[in-house]
Amino acid sequence: MCEKLVVELLKEFVSIDTTSTERKNFDKMVEVISQRAREFGLVVKKIVDKKKIPHLIISLPNAPKNAKKIIFLTHYDVVPPGEGWSFDPFTPIVKEGKVYGRGASDDKSGIVAGLIAFKEVLDNGLVPKVYPELIVAGGEETGESVDFFKEIMGDIAVVLDVGPEGLSIGASGVARIRVRVKGRQAHSAYPFKGKNAIYEASKLINFLRKYAEELEKTRVSQYAAPEHYEKLPARLSVTMIKGGVAPNIIPGECELIIDRRTIPEEDAEEAAREIQRVILDFAHKEGVDVELDARGLINGWVTKDEKIVMKFKKILEDILGKEVRLVVELGGTDGVHLIDRMPVGQFGALRSENNIHGIDEFVYIKDVILVKDFVKRVILTEF
Numbered sequence: 001m002c003e004k005l006v007v008e009l010l011k012e013f014v015s016i017d018t019t020s021t022e023r024k025n026f027d028k029m030v031e032v033i034s035q036r037a038r039e040f041g042l043v044v045k046k047i048v049d050k051k052k053i054p055h056l057i058i059s060l061p062n063a064p065k066n067a068k069k070i071i072f073l074t075h076y077d078v079v080p081p082g083e084g085w086s087f088d089p090f091t092p093i094v095k096e097g098k099v100y101g102r103g104a105s106d107d108k109s110g111i112v113a114g115l116i117a118f119k120e121v122l123d124n125g126l127v128p129k130v131y132p133e134l135i136v137a138g139g140e141e142t143g144e145s146v147d148f149f150k151e152i153m154g155d156i157a158v159v160l161d162v163g164p165e166g167l168s169i170g171a172s173g174v175a176r177i178r179v180r181v182k183g184r185q186a187h188s189a190y191p192f193k194g195k196n197a198i199y200e201a202s203k204l205i206n207f208l209r210k211y212a213e214e215l216e217k218t219r220v221s222q223y224a225a226p227e228h229y230e231k232l233p234a235r236l237s238v239t240m241i242k243g244g245v246a247p248n249i250i251p252g253e254c255e256l257i258i259d260r261r262t263i264p265e266e267d268a269e270e271a272a273r274e275i276q277r278v279i280l281d282f283a284h285k286e287g288v289d290v291e292l293d294a295r296g297l298i299n300g301w302v303t304k305d306e307k308i309v310m311k312f313k314k315i316l317e318d319i320l321g322k323e324v325r326l327v328v329e330l331g332g333t334d335g336v337h338l339i340d341r342m343p344v345g346q347f348g349a350l351r352s353e354n355n356i357h358g359i360d361e362f363v364y365i366k367d368v369i370l371v372k373d374f375v376k377r378v379i380l381t382e383f
């Protein structure tokens with residue numbers, strides 16, 4: 001049965017530690033996945049990129065070569081497990097309909113769903129209406145796979161590295177602002193001789209906190225968010241603070257990092273400049289001495305191809321038997337590397353409560369089966 005195979009493959013893949021930062025067992029992982037794919041009768045192509053990272057492109061032997069090429073995007077590397085797990089992160093545990101372990105959800109669930117979907121199409125003698133390719137990338141979590149993603153060609157992409165809370169059709173963008181708050185250094189026994197940069201920075205932090213609350217309420221996308229918010233809002237957080245050189249010195253400098261998440265309707269560069277203006281205004285009014293560096297890093301994006309979005313939506317609604325919401329991711333996804341050349345839909349088993357990148361990561365087996373069914377239906381749909 002399919003559930004048995006889901007568990008078997010997940011356990012096999014999760015038990016291989018593929019920690020991204022160390023490129024651990026990348027070759028072994030790719031070998032194990034290739035072996036499975038071949039055993040299922042699938043066609044496997046291995047690509048080793050310029051950084052020497054191996055990736056796999058898995059396809060169906062009976063798919064029509066002249067049909068629309070649909071790319072399913074997954075990755076086999078995982079973030080480091082970190083401390084505090086209740087069990088060994090690479091000895092998967094199956095319990096109450098879940099599989100626990102680092103990568104069980106992010107993103108080995110996607111690989112398993114893709115492989116089994118391809119296998120079932122083949123085993124049941126079903127006729128693919130598209131030319132599907134399952135991409136299994138390495139180095140995703142460190143950003144090293146970006147060049148590889150940028151070279152992928154196809155007609156439509158499906159990212160399997162998100163949650164199943166809705167049909168995801170886009171993602172937020174990022175702008176970063178570094179603020180150097182300047183004071184005057186002095187001996188801390190004589191505080192009156194200095195100007196404490198940490199105190200100056202705290203004025204700005206308090207201001208930004210209120211500004212962020214206001215921004216969330218007023219800068220709202222037309223698209224829904226997968227969780228917490230009704231509609232996707234712009235978000236801002238002070239995420240880092242650095243200041244002080246010694247316990248007995250009044251700090252002359254304090255640095256803040258501000259992380260700003262943009263909605264698809266915004267331009268990241270413009271959002272960066274906007275914060276810059278807001279901070280400079282505040283600093284001018286309050287007499288705080290600042291130096292700024294503001295950058296738009298990634299633009300938010302959304303798939304505008306209505307016809308394709310509706311096809312994906314209908315497939316999901318047929319499987320689930322209920323209405324499916326269109327959502328845009330709060331974070332970023334690899335869809336950003338493909339959206340300039342093809343429409344991108346996103347659906348995966350990375351549910352919000354799965355603790356991805358956290359401790360005791362897990363995936364619901366039924367979510368993996370759901371994603372498998374989605375992949376299968378996409379293969380059997382004419383686009």
Ligand SMILES: [Zn+2]
Nearest residue numbers: 075106107161
């Ligand atoms: Zn991932």
